[in-house]
Amino acid sequence: MPQKPPDGSLPPDDGALPAAALAEVTRRPFGVYVHVPYCAARCGYCDFNTYTAADLGGALVSSVGLTTFVDIATGEVRLARTVLGEQELVVSTVFVGGGTPTLLTADDLGRLLRILDDGFGLASDAEITTEANPESVDPAQLEQLRAAGYTRISFGMQSSRPHVLAALDRRHTPGRVPEVMRWARKAGFDQVSLDLIYGAPGESEADWAASLDAAIQLGPDHVSAYALTVEEGTKLSRRVRRGELLEPDDDLLADRYLQADDALCAAGLTSYEVSNWSRGTDTRCRHNLGYWRGDHWWGIGPGAHSHVGGVRWWNVRHPAEYAARLGAGRSPAAAREELDAQARRVERVMLGVRLAEGLAVGELDGPGREATAGLAKSGLVEPGALEFGRVRLTRRGRLLTDTVVRALLPD
Structure with a gap:
C-alpha cells in the first residue's frame, strides 16, 4: 500500500x-x-x-x-x-x-x-x-x-x-x-x-x-x-x-x-x-x-484496498480515523473508483501477463494482437504458446514486463 x-x-x-x-x-x-x-x-x-x-x-x-x-x-x-x-x-x-x-x-x-x-x-x-x-x-x-x-x-x-x-x-x-x-x-x-x-x-x-x-x-x-x-x-x-x-x-x-x-x-x-x-x-x-486474476476481495483495516465487481476502494489510513468512522457507523472508505470495461481489460492484461499461465490473446484488442508476433520475434513471449492462443513471457520477457505490457496496450 x-x-x-x-x-x-x-x-x-x-x-x-x-x-x-x-x-x-x-x-x-x-x-x-x-x-x-x-x-x-x-x-x-x-x-x-x-x-x-x-x-x-x-x-x-x-x-x-x-x-x-x-x-x-x-x-x-x-x-x-x-x-x-x-x-x-x-x-x-x-x-x-x-x-x-x-x-x-x-x-x-x-x-x-x-x-x-x-x-x-x-x-x-x-x-x-x-x-x-x-x-x-x-x-x-x-x-x-x-x-x-x-x-x-x-x-x-x-x-x-x-x-x-x-x-x-x-x-x-x-x-x-x-x-x-x-x-x-x-x-x-x-x-x-x-x-x-x-x-x-x-x-x-x-x-x-x-x-x-x-x-x-x-x-x-x-x-x-x-x-x-x-x-x-x-x-x-x-x-x-x-x-x-x-x-x-x-x-x-x-x-x-x-x-x-x-x-x-x-x-x-x-x-x-x-x-x-x-x-x-x-x-x-x-x-x-x-x-x-481479477477476483473479488474485501480489504479490512486502515489503508486496506478492496475490489468487488469492478469497484475498487481504499480505506482511510490512520488507525484513529479508521476507528472513529466505524464507531460512528460509517464506512472507513476514503475514496473509490468504478472501472469501466476498458479499464478492467487493461488491468487484466497488466496483471495476467505476469503469470506463468499467461494471458488469453482474446483479452487483447487488434493492435495488441498484432504486437504479439513482434514480441515473439524479439524473444519476449513464447511463440509456441501464441499458437495456442496464450501470451506467455519468456525468461527475458519477465525482465522486461513493462515493455511487453506497453506493446500489448498501445495508446
Whole structure:
C-alpha cells in the first residue's frame, strides 16, 4: 500500500456498492485481506501504511492499537456483510498482512478468523495466511496460530547477510530464520513461505547467492523475491539523496533476478508469477493469484484496498480515523473508483501477463494482437504458446514486463 493512493470519488457513508458490482460477487472466488498496521520499528525501505509506538504517541497498546484492533475491525466485517447482502458468499482465502500481524496475540488472530467465519463462512479448504517477522513469533504462538486455523505463514527473511539486513534496517539476525522455520514446521503449518529482497546497498553477488542458498536449505514451499525499490519519503530514499547509499541500477537488478531464478529453479521451485516461485501448483499463494486474476476481495483495516465487481476502494489510513468512522457507523472508505470495461481489460492484461499461465490473446484488442508476433520475434513471449492462443513471457520477457505490457496496450 503506497503512501499516496490514487485519486477517486467520494464513496457513500454506508459503503453501498452498485447493483452491477454486487451481481458479480458469486461468480469468482472471494478473499479477505486484513491489514494490521503496526510495527515494532520501521524498516528504512518501507513505505507501507504502518505505525510504530512513536507514531502513535508512545504506545502501540492503546485505544486504536493492538489490544482493540480486532474489536474495531469487527465493525468492518459487519459492514462488509451488510453491503454484500444476503447472497451466499464463502471466503476462499484470507491473508493477514501489515505491518507485523504477529504483534497481535495468537488469541486475537484466532478470534479474527472466528469473526470472519461467523460473518461469511470460511471454505473448508480455505487458504489462511499470516505474515510474520522472524523476531515476532515463538513456538507457542505458532502452535496456537496453527490450531486456530492458519494454514500458511510467510516470514520476512529478506537476506542472510548481517550487513544487508542492517542496510535494510531489519531487526532479526540471520540465525533467527532457521529457528522460526523449524518451529513452524513442528507446529504443523501446511505451507511456509519466505520473502527475499535483492539489490540492497552493499549487497554483492556473493551475498545474494548466500541468501538464496540459505533460503533454499530451509526447504520453503514458496519464495517471493523482490527488487529493492527506493520509495519517496522513506529513510532509505533520504540516505540515497544525501549520497550515503547508492541506488541499484536496472542492469544489476536484472542480474540478481536471473541469479535467483537459476538457483530457485535448480532447487525444484518453479516461477508461477514474475516475482514468485513455488514447489508445485498446490503451494502457490492462492490469495495473491486472486489479485492477479481479477477476483473479488474485501480489504479490512486502515489503508486496506478492496475490489468487488469492478469497484475498487481504499480505506482511510490512520488507525484513529479508521476507528472513529466505524464507531460512528460509517464506512472507513476514503475514496473509490468504478472501472469501466476498458479499464478492467487493461488491468487484466497488466496483471495476467505476469503469470506463468499467461494471458488469453482474446483479452487483447487488434493492435495488441498484432504486437504479439513482434514480441515473439524479439524473444519476449513464447511463440509456441501464441499458437495456442496464450501470451506467455519468456525468461527475458519477465525482465522486461513493462515493455511487453506497453506493446500489448498501445495508446
